[in-house]
Amino acid sequence: MLAILKKEINSFFASPIGYLVIGIFLLLNGLFLWVFKGDFNILDYGFSDLSPFFLLAPWILIFLIPAVTMRSFSDEKKQGTLELLLTKPTSLTRIVLGKYFGAFILILIALAPTLLYVYTINQLGNPVGNLDIGSALGSYLGLLFLAAAYTAIGIFTSTITDNQIVAFITSVFLCFLFYIGFEGIADFASSNFIDKLGMSSHYKSISRGVLDTRDILYFISITAFFIFISIKGIKNEKLQKKSWIQIASLFVVFFILNSAVNGIHKRFDLTKDSRYTLSEASLDIIKNVDTPIIIDVFLESENFPSEFRRLQTETRQLLEEFEAENSNIIFNFFNPLEDEANRDIIIEQLTQRGLTPMQMSVQENGASTQAIIFPWALASYNNQTVTIPLIKNKIGTNQQELVSNSVQHLE
Template identity: 50%
Template sequence: MFAVLRKEFNAFLNSPVAYVVLGVFLVATGLFVWVFPDSSVLDYGFADLQTLFNLAPWIFLFLIPAITMRTFAEEKKAGTIELLLTRPLTDGQLVGGKYLACLLLALLALVPTLLYYYSVVKLGAPEGNIDSAAFAGSLIGLALLAAVFAAIGVLASALTRDQIIAFLVAVVGCFLVYSGFDSLASLFEGGPAYYIGQLGIAAHYRDLSKGLVDSRDLLYFFSVVAAMLLATRLVLRSRNW
């Protein structure tokens, strides 16, 4: 699995994909957090990075599918998937290696956001006047969100040999899982609305952004990732049916 991970990650670094993803993410978040007056933390008056964590999921909604769309679709189109599957690797190792490479690249985009936190800490009055627990919880939530989006994207890529179709399917899938259940819950009231909302990512992401790292939220994210990866493995196994 680690051989696949290393190969895939090196392929990202040797192509424009990694640099485009990192550049787009940092430019977009930087403009909204520091430049645009309606969302800039400098004009907001509070030492808070909520703008970053409200915006980042929507950017990831497009960037992560752009990362994952080539994982299996490119192998199928080039005719190398059969050669890859004949190597001494289990389907689980193959899926896991490709998935971890995509996730690692997505998480790499989050590292520079620590500079945003440091800057706000220094700009606070008094210095350090920021809710560090909320920042840490939001960062964990964003990392878990990236993990789910990457798993959905890998599954979408395994379903087709066309990268554009894989990208579109992944975007729609990520949108439905992130926002679809919230929209559906708004049609109901009371208990049904709550339970329907809990099926989506947004509710658990909001809980983590408050600085409350609940085991139920972690279990939700890990369960969705596991389900998507198992489905991807099942798609690969279907070649033998």
Template identity: 40%
Template sequence: MYSLFRKEITSFFGSITGYLVAFVFLIANGLFLWVFPGAYNLLENGYASLSPYFSLAPWIFLFLIPALTMRLFAEEKRLGTLEILITRPYSLLQLVWAKYLAGLFLVLVSLLPTLIYFYSIYNLGNPVGNWDSGAAWGSFIGLFLLAAFYVALGLLASSLTDNPVFAFIAALFLCFFFYTGFDFVAAMNIAPGVKSFFLKLGISAHYESVSRGVLDSRDMLYFVVAVAFVLVLTSMLLRRKQQNRRQQTKKLLGLLVGVLVLMTLGSQWFFRIDLTSEKRYSLSPVSKEMLTGLDAPLKVDLYLAGDLPPGFRQLQQAVAEKVQDLDAWAAQSVRLELRDPYEISNTDKRNKLFNQLVALGIQPTDLRQSQEQGTVTKLIFPGAVIRYGDQTIGVNLLKNNPSLAAEQNLNNSIETLEFELMNVIRQLLQGEKPEVVFLTGQGELSEAETWDIRSSLSENFRVTEKTAGQLLATDSLARAVIIADPSRPFGEQEKFWIDQYLMRGGNLLWLFDPVQVSLDSLSRGETTIAFPRDLNLMDQLFKYGVRVNPDLLQDVECILIPVNTSPVASQPKFSPAPWYYSPLLTPADDHVISRNLNSLKSEFVSSIDTVGRNPEVHKSVILHTSPYSRKVGTPEEISLRSINSPPARELFQQSNIPVGVLLEGQFPSVFANRMTNQLNSPGIQVLTKSKSARMIVLADGSLIANKVSRRNGQIRTQPLGYDEYSQQTFGNKAFLLNAVNYLCDNSGMMALRSRVFKIRSLDKVRLREEKTYWQVLNLAGPLVIILLFGLIFQLIRLKKYRG
């Protein structure tokens, strides 16, 4: 067997043909990856990743491997030496294996010079070495497995004929069919189960999974079984003259049954090894558990398609990869379909689709591209429509924080993909929605003033209104209670009910103003006095672990408002001016509630201190001011005229003043060791220590309020966090939705927002200055390596035969 293997290697590298085949493969790779512009160009991609190489390689292999394998058996048949080989003292299967291993070795020799690409990307990373080596080597394993299957198919084609050219064409067809043919069949309008079956038969789905750096036992088993099946089939075809057709049919059927049994067992018991450094393709336990609850196929229509910049292509690829991960663990198939709205040539139909996507909550973004005819602007929808049974939900996948660079926003979007997709799946699977209560009775914000947040919460929760006395009126406890900007003091009775709700494991979201400011006076241009507002809550919150201070905060990072800067008696001219009493609050980046969010618009916000050393209550600051802020004591005179004489810049020396705090754990009751007979008229059991509970305190009631206008008897509301002057929507709604979801999260899904992926970009300065050097190195370097290999090989042969 070894002698046959050595014979094939010697004959291949002993002729010019072998080197020409390797040269064509390496030149094609080098041109597409380093020179020609396009989606496969590693330098234009901008990221320290070899994923374009692993996407291109299967198509280059379609020509390389048939060229390497076409003569393995066809040449033997043409020269009449196959019969001599069959009579040798080894089995026909050993002969096939020897030929196969020789072909695989030839492919490996052609692949090894491309390791210079690994060296180049490693050095071009910013900083040097900033790349995911685990993912790259895992992808290389996937490429080797793909080559192994292609070689087996090429060997099968070569065994069918004595014409090497026909063997090349047959191998090309077989490789192409197994890589894309089953995908074409699956793309037809057939049953989901049949579609999934055909997808699993093809190479593409298995290779795409492994080429990311994920070793799934089902994919590995597919390649091993497929190669073994093709090699056994090849040996049977070579022996077909020596056995009758019935014997061959029985063996083939037995072989097919064995393959099906192995694949079935492999799909039931499997494991996955994620070789990426950040385990970016590993799902959390909560996601895996939820996916087992799918009882129908899930379809993800991604509208991020067409001609896209590298950043959006990476987001598109990340979504496709995440859907693969979901499908790997789901009880039913999870499929992705890319849809480009601009493939619809009819403008009216396209605009109708745009309106449907906006109605589903998918927000478009402008994309400007430079083309020959000039700069072209078009709308793209970086979102997906998820369909499950008769339910349809849209989800935005692009995180757009104006304070961050586009690259960072795209990376943040990729980090939260699992959370966004699983949050939609949770909505699709949940039965009765948990209850979230807006407290009433103390002059809280009206339904119109909280319309935007209520409508968004209603997608996941049953939103109701209750007074404090109704919180414990039923056996079922509301999952969370929102106290939205009360204006009247709380009595002891209301405080008692809220306290006992908390003691029973309820969760609270407090938003209130400890300082009262007359906005009507300010809007009329008058001077107003800001003075402390007594809501009779300070003792209760102090007992729980926080103190909300009756002060006001000013911040250099603030809202701009229009101010008339023209002289008196002249036509008004409005210019933007900073209004320091409306800080743009910064969400803390170290907590799942607040990380990767845009700033929050606020108005007359106060500071919060954490107090006490209760080890059973954990406290986290989730919202704070910028590094350039200050506190102003009250009472304080406030007027818009102060814009013309702002405070000195050096006064803003306080940094990151807390305005939002999360408390979680077991809280002490405010009513412990107190007489509660008069307050406890129903005679409920008074608990002095809470079950595990959560509480968020925000020192600004306006954070949850959307603007309301009344025109012609109609009430109109603006989006929460929308600023009319800048026409920008800030992160108020996203922050509050995360806050409520965190309070109500018993499964740990919110922890999915804590995933961090490192940005691995190429060094743009080095690319600009050294581009030609790296192009020459990666185009000529692999060719030099092959030449050196050939030279050494020939020298060894000369030395051996001369000696």
């Protein structure tokens, strides 16, 4: 296996492809994170964490990893060297694993320079060193699990064709389907079960700095499954009935195993102050909810400044924790002022209900404008509605400090 692994790495760097892949990955990340204006710009984000990078990286890797893996077996098939490779005194499993780890190590090499972002953000923080290292570590682990799964998918697609372009396109499609496709289907069907079949929900959980055995087992299962069917695909180009039974059996085993750990899972919050771990008091209250609680959160807009985007994200993540503990917790995010025609009437109605609006500064096309936001949530339970303020007012603080303090006291 080591000989195959070394051969793969050497072949990457013997041609421009290895340097090109790493260069493109770093260039795209650098442009989106530090130069281009938008949701991924770290400087515009205004907080000392790497959330924009870990939101952006999966999308770049969807194209980067298939570009690395597309030649793994398809090129061997096209050149007619696959049969020669199979005659070597090593098992087919070791050959596949050698090519898999060769591609995965190249991805690790591409990710290594991004550790400079950790140092940079740590130095830019106010005060210096105001970076949650535990959260960053968890986020990198999540990215490695995701890259491992993408690589396994890429290796599989390269075994089913001798055309590198077909392997690339198929791999991109499958990576996209598993990362965001199931989430889209789940949103349409309102199914949490379908959502858990995709990578996105598991990656988002780990990328916050929370290691959950359910998420880790999911990524190990996906990776192992695609490596297994890669081996079967090479061994029997036209899969026999026995091979299909073995593949189906492995899928069932992984499905049962992932379902079984739901009740006995462990989670490790690596973040500073364990901010994603609910207190015992909160857990007791949530677990005792036996009828649906519907929470409507007025935090949905594409024009939020960075501090309100942070509040939006943290609120959503907290509610997702609630929902994971009790399915009776149902939440929705929406913009109460979306209806421009009745905007003034809606503002008056909400104000009369005690929901005080806030004025905020919004940057659009280089110009600063004032906008109105209602940082509130409404919780409906047993025909009663309770208003929940998301901003904790404190005299003498500016808008950014006010929102930051509120984020720290969400639970």
